[in-house]
Amino acid sequence: MRNGKDLAAAAVAIVMLALGPAAATAATERQAEVRRPEAGQAAGPAAAARPPQRGEASYYHPRFAGRPMANGEPFDTGSDSAAHRTLPLGTRATVTNLENGRTAEVTIEDRGPYVRGRIIDVSPATAEELGMRRSGTAPVEVRPLEVPGRSEGGERR
Numbered sequence: 001m002r003n004g005k006d007l008a009a010a011a012v013a014i015v016m017l018a019l020g021p022a023a024a025t026a027a028t029e030r031q032a033e034v035r036r037p038e039a040g041q042a043a044g045p046a047a048a049a050r051p052p053q054r055g056e057a058s059y060y061h062p063r064f065a066g067r068p069m070a071n072g073e074p075f076d077t078g079s080d081s082a083a084h085r086t087l088p089l090g091t092r093a094t095v096t097n098l099e100n101g102r103t104a105e106v107t108i109e110d111r112g113p114y115v116r117g118r119i120i121d122v123s124p125a126t127a128e129e130l131g132m133r134r135s136g137t138a139p140v141e142v143r144p145l146e147v148p149g150r151s152e153g154g155e156r157r
Contacts, residue, residue: 050087050144055119057095057140059127069110076123080105083112083121090148095122097130098139104129105145 066074091108113121132138
């Protein structure tokens with residue numbers, strides 16, 4: 001066993017075996033209720049638990065159009081797709097250009113950027129919304145809004 005969580009899980013399993021199948025079924029149902037988000041709430045880990053990040057944004061070159069993203073879908077230059085290194089795939093986030101205050105909502109569907117100092121790559125359409133298309137980069141704040149749970153298509157890495 002690697003950590004205290006593993007030990008606790010093993011202890012719960014032993015107690016469940018001792019109490020019988022009815023106790024195990026009830027415990028499983030309670031766990032499912034706890035994990036199920038209410039309507040209008042962020043799915044999975046609370047988005048508020050993930051602090052906003054500040055750094056440099058860039059945007060995908062149009063030559064990437066049609067190429068598969070990390071989620072398997074083809075990249076669409078007119079979409080709200082974005083690439084982030086650590087936010088789970090499927091996360092909805094707002095990106096605010098700190099130079100002009102313009103904001104856009106994105107969906108994390110790819111991994112990257114792979115340039116040091118950059119925290120997010122956005123689509124050309126989103127870059128236009130943010131007013132950074134001409135410059136190519138901008139200082140931004142990325143604020144997660146909705147983070148999917150593991151069972152709802154979120155990443156498991």
